[in-house]
Amino acid sequence: MIPGIHSLWQKKGARVHAYLIDAPGGLLLIDTLYDNDAAQILALLKHLGRTPQDIRHIIMTHAHRSHLGGLALLQELSGAPVYAHEWESDLISGDRSAQQVSWRPQPAFRTYIYQLGNNLNLTRHPPARVDCFVHQGDSIGPLQVLATPGHSPGHLAFFWPERRVLFTGDAIVNWPRFELGWPGFLLNKRAHGQSLLKMAALEADTLCTGHGAPIATGGAAMLRSALDALER
Numbered sequence: 283m284i285p286g287i288h289s290l291w292q293k294k295g296a297r298v299h300a301y302l303i304d305a306p307g308g309l310l311l312i313d314t315l316y317d318n319d320a321a322q323i324l325a326l327l328k329h330l331g332r333t334p335q336d337i338r339h340i341i342m343t344h345a346h347r348s349h350l351g352g353l354a355l356l357q358e359l360s361g362a363p364v365y366a367h368e369w370e371s372d373l374i375s376g377d378r379s380a381q382q383v384s385w386r387p388q389p390a391f392r393t394y395i396y397q398l399g400n401n402l403n404l405t406r407h408p409p410a411r412v413d414c415f416v417h418q419g420d421s422i423g424p425l426q427v428l429a430t431p432g433h434s435p436g437h438l439a440f441f442w443p444e445r446r447v448l449f450t451g452d453a454i455v456n457w458p459r460f461e462l463g464w465p466g467f468l469l470n471k472r473a474h475g476q477s478l479l480k481m482a483a484l485e486a487d488t489l490c491t492g493h494g495a496p497i498a499t500g501g502a503a504m505l506r507s508a509l510d511a512l513e514r
């Protein structure tokens with residue numbers, strides 16, 4: 283659907299999405315879905331005639347459970363370095379529990395079960411190691427790293443300028459509707475607002491969101507009108 287970008291998703295974990303990018307320098311994987319056996323990602327690699335060792339970089343937008351499940355196994359099978367913001371690294375290694383979000387139900391209410399899941403922390407992911415801490419302005423293959431705190435303090439987004447594709451993580455979601463992040467998950471509203479402005483300035487055509495189907499084209503206009511609605 284989007285050339286060079288394979289979108290992977292699971293119903294479990296609130297339609298969480300991961301993205302396998304076929305770039306000239308090799309495969310990059312952004313996030314790893316919910317399931318610990320990484321079955322869907324491994325099946326896609328097989329379907330493409332590739333192996334886990336073809337993955338050059340594994341990149342984490344942030345350390346919420348739905349995005350972390352397949353990480354430990356894929357790290358082991360691929361030998362690829364894992365990149366994340368330093369703030370998320372001890373969550374990924376299992377040394378710290380995810381920061382609590384609001385207990386108050388907020389729209390869209392279909393996300394409330396995930397607020398509870400986050401706060402109760404009932405299911406653990408297999409611990410994994412972050413090899414490289416990355417920051418605003420760094421590059422990983424063709425991607426530019428954007429620090430986009432708000433949903434979590436170490437939340438990252440990634441921009442592929444040649445293709446005008448923005449990988450938004452959970453800063454922008456498209457399930458159960460297009461939204462500038464789920465209100466019930468916002469840890470820092472002011473920081474999140476600044477992150478949204480930073481992302482809007484890129485005029486990305488494609489938005490690959492952390493939950494819900496990616497927006498193949500017209501992403502910049504959607505983002506701008508959602509921001510306008512927020513200001514009104």
Ligand SMILES: [Zn+2]
Binds near residue numbers: 344
């Ligand atoms: Zn999240």
Ligand SMILES: [Zn+2]
Binds near residue numbers: 298346348492
């Ligand atoms: Zn998420």
